[in-house]
Amino acid sequence: MTSGQLQQERNFEENTLIWLDKDLYNSYEINQVKSKLRQIINYTKMFENTDECVDYMSSNENEQVYLLISGSLADIVVPLIYQIEQIKMIYVVCINIQYHGKLSQTFDKIGGIFTNLNMLYDALRRDIVTNRTTTTTHSISNSSALLLSALPSPPSDRSDQQEAAFMYFRMLAEVLVELEHKESTKNEFVAVCHSQYHGNTPELEKIEEFSQTYSKEQAVCWYTRDSFLYRILNNALRIQDIDILFKLGFFITDLYNQLKSLHSEQSKSLLLPSVVYRGQFMAKDEFDDKIRKNIGGFLSVNSFFSTSANKQVALMFTGNSSSNRLNVESVLFEISIEIEKCRQPIADIRYMSYMKEEDEILFSMAAVFRIKSVQRLHSEDFWTVRLVMNGEEDKELNKLANSIKNEIGHSNTLNTFGGLLIKMGDFQNAEYYMLMLIKNSQFNDSTTKATYYSNLSWIYNEQMNFDKALLWGEKALQLRPSNRETLAGVYNNLGLSHLNKGNVLQALNYLHKTVDVYHEFLPSDHPKLVIPYMNLGALYEKQENHLSALEYFLKTVNIVQNTLPTNHPTVALAYCHVGASYMYQNNLNSALFYLRECLRMQQRSLPPKHPILVHTYANLGGVYLKQHNDVEAYDSFQKALEIIGSSLNHPGRSSLMYHIGEIHQKKKSIRGIKLLP
16 A cells, blocks of 8 residues: 555554454444453454455464454354454354363464453463563553564674664664654644544543643653554654655654753763663574574664563563464563664653653664673573674665765655655655655755655656656756756656657657756766666666677776775666676677676565566576576576565566466476465
């Protein structure tokens, strides 16, 4: 769903309650039960049809599902749906506990078999609290998104992707707190909440209180309160819901600034503790991959990160012997803080917190720690993980982040916000916010307006909506921007639009104009020339003039190697073009070298589902196919298809499906990989 298309049907919290019963009907009793359930999990859906229920659970990968199922369906349905990852717990509602008793012995996701609804409510509340300490950062008092990212030494591909995603999240957070947030944004958020919690009287009362009384001085208090606000915010941070994060930008800014102010006061007065603690559950796989096997590496956290100065309070949340659950570890984090070196604000919030008894120390978003040690004593049933926060971070990623910031600009406007979304490959949201910017701006000069129009043209080119790209590019040109750099950008986007539409002569004209304008004020090896050179290479490639194309592509490689950080996405893109060009010329060894290098750099510098990866995997698949390496070709095409996802209109889908079908035809079965049905 794109920005601005919020619906009541969409869940803004992490948890979903699903009730499956073939005999459900709308009655006073059912509505009463549903009302009580919504006070535990607001988002509640009811199904009578098993297939529809399973389809919903399988297709909503970001939700944590708590399933209520009638005894008449449980014995048949539970074995079929048990392995759906989104399902956290299953509760059987029946009239004969003994009859269904084997279920709880066979499936550890069974949260209980109930004939009494009050006992069901209690079990559901208990499991929600337990799950918060398993998957969230704010286990001291509230729920929050624990999105850990780790960079071991030596780095693995998986950790590289996570770390790149964290870098973009940090930049997104920085842009959000710098934006100017209007009062109307708060009103929009409140309106969304009214719709989301319609019929949930306790939450609606809190929403109204927030709407009428909130001020920026109350940010910490509201964040630590058990309410709609922290649940929506922390889920948005967990899944990086751009629309909700933007609507909550005013609150994120207030909370960040309040922590920053407290940090300044407390660090000067030496009031901050040097060691803090945090207890929680962690999934065994996550603990092993990101903690136990990563000693000496970095650990980063996307959300606001709650800890306690009181070790005994933190130990309460490790679960101890009560945490005897499959695939879960009890963990105590012991965090040493070198206050003077901290990049992110940290503050003692116990006197401002809604939960004053927990001695809470709150870290701002995007905290980075070094893992010093991991140990488990025989006398303890939890792991102790010692972390240190001392300002150390990944130098290569910081260099890349600074380069990207310079490219998108440092203004506190939606243009910078949209520019970052483009870099992240989120073109739908970039389009939405760029249109919002154009609609709400009062332009004092043609250059600024032309820049916004040209950026929109760029976005539409990336979305492969070439008619709109050409339309906005021509609008930008009609403004005759006086700034030469802006004019060059307009020419480039027009050239790309014509190239994509097959208008080769017009494309060639605009791309040469781009280069000519840049040459007026830039040296011939400036990185701004890389994109028009790439587009000229693509033009010659389209004409099957592979030698001229390769000449331009190699020129871009030479420029980026000398001017940009080694892991910059533009460096990877240059390698991708060279690799594809070699593939067209059947120089397969060279093609494979450049495309593998491209993929390695992209995994280090892009979010894991960035659209540009489709081209890289597709090109790799093409090379492997020519080398008759069907297993690697299949794997590459499948990865490209996974990134495209459910987008049926993507122009690359048909080609990928054709090649996958071609491999199926050649090899009826390929050992070791999962074939399409």
